[in-house]
Amino acid sequence: MNFPLKPMSKSGIPAALLKAERYRLLNDPEPAESICHDILAVDPENQAALKSLLLTLSDQFASEHSQSRAKEARDCAARLESEYERAYYTGVVFEREARALLARSMLARRNAYGVFRHAMDWYEKAETLRTPGNDDAILRWNSCVRTIDREHLEPEAAERDLPLE
Secondary structure (H helix, E strand, C coil): CCCCCCCCCHHHHHHHHHHHHHHHHCCCHHHHHHHHHHHHHHCCCCHHHHHHHHHHHHHCCCCCCHHHHHHHHHHHHHCCCCHHHHHHHHHHHHHHHHHHHHCCCHHHHHHHHHHHHHHHHHHHHHHHHCCCCCCHHHHHHHHHHHHHHHCCCCCCHHHHCCCCC
């Protein structure tokens, strides 16, 4: 039996955003994801809901559906209006994907270096677009570097053997 989804009111969006954040903080991403989809159904370009949804999706990267969740999270980042936020949040998605890879098998772990590097590329782009005093991209870059060092991650052999340009 199919049940129709009930649309929420636009006036309920601020409270719904707070509720989605609360579910994320309680490590309960599924209701948070559902709330974000409800908000975006009535306000498709709601920037706060897009950011919340991409973070909620990335909270679930450890699951078996992580590839589709990563693509959906990157799609959310691409819809952000600010060029800085598109770069920054795309970096966040790649970084969280890399951290999820570290927790998996050795094969997945070997891929983590490349995904961290993708995140770092996006953080470098965000750094050039940042407003004065906004060091978020730098802080995330440093976190990636420390993880690569702590986990002794290295590029795949084929990646190491590429000629320098």
